[in-house]
Amino acid sequence: MAEQGVFISFEGIDGAGKSSHVGALADAFRAAGRTVLQTREPGGTPLAEQIRALVLKEPMGALTEALLMFAARRDHIEQVIAPALARGDVVLCDRFTDATFAYQGGGRGFDWQSLSILELLAQSQQAPEANLTHNALLQPDLTIWFDLPPSVAAARLASARVPDKFEAQPAAFFEAVRAGYARRAAESPVRFARVNADQPREAVWADVRHAAQGRGWL
Ligand SMILES: Nc1ncnc2c1ncn2[C@@H]1O[C@H](COP(=O)(O)OP(=O)(O)OP(=O)(O)O)[C@@H](O)[C@H]1O
């Protein structure tokens, strides 16, 4: 019998330490015999990567930024994520819609309810010519939230790389982003697994693996 697709997203403020664990979880799934697709947002398709280059660099209003994030996401879903899930693959995505709620909603202060409407449209599983608000949304099966104080993340990033548009934001922005993630986690407690990212890498990895094992996937 064909395997069922599994969709896992990785979230957290910049510098939370997600990236290396995406690869480690991909290896764990492959070792368990699964085909894995590793991808990221914004990005994951040629069009969405072009949008990424714009939103990470150019100044723009909060609505423009939110619309571009969802436009990139729709293309990513249509071209990459939905086909992979239909094949039965494991999709590991470095950021997804919770980042839009946390950054554009929490960080930029964009209206949460309006983001929910955009989410409904962009993640609809209906054909685009149908009424896109009338069906279930494509959501991750599991969202691993790497949570840590912004001061710790900032200290990690200070020596790591040249900051992009978001990474250059002040501490208060990241406090608001973190609060945005906390709000999303409270709204979907079953989907979210909060991992304390303010621990040594091995301890973080143990918690990440445990989150996947708890769903019976590993
Ligand atoms: N548990 C940890 N303890 C200390 N440093 C860490 C830990 N995990 C990652 N780092 C370091 O913190 C920095 C940021 O890590 P990483 O790039 O994986 O974060 P990220 O969440 O993917 O960030 P972004 O979303 O901004 O790309 C890197 O220099 C990395 O080596």
Ligand SMILES: Cc1cn([C@H]2C[C@H](O)[C@@H](COP(=O)(O)O)O2)c(=O)[nH]c1=O
């Ligand atoms: C999906 C998404 C991302 N962002 C922000 C969050 C990060 O600062 C960057 C992506 O950089 P990373 O190194 O790949 O993590 O984009 C956002 O503001 N809104 C979103 O929806």
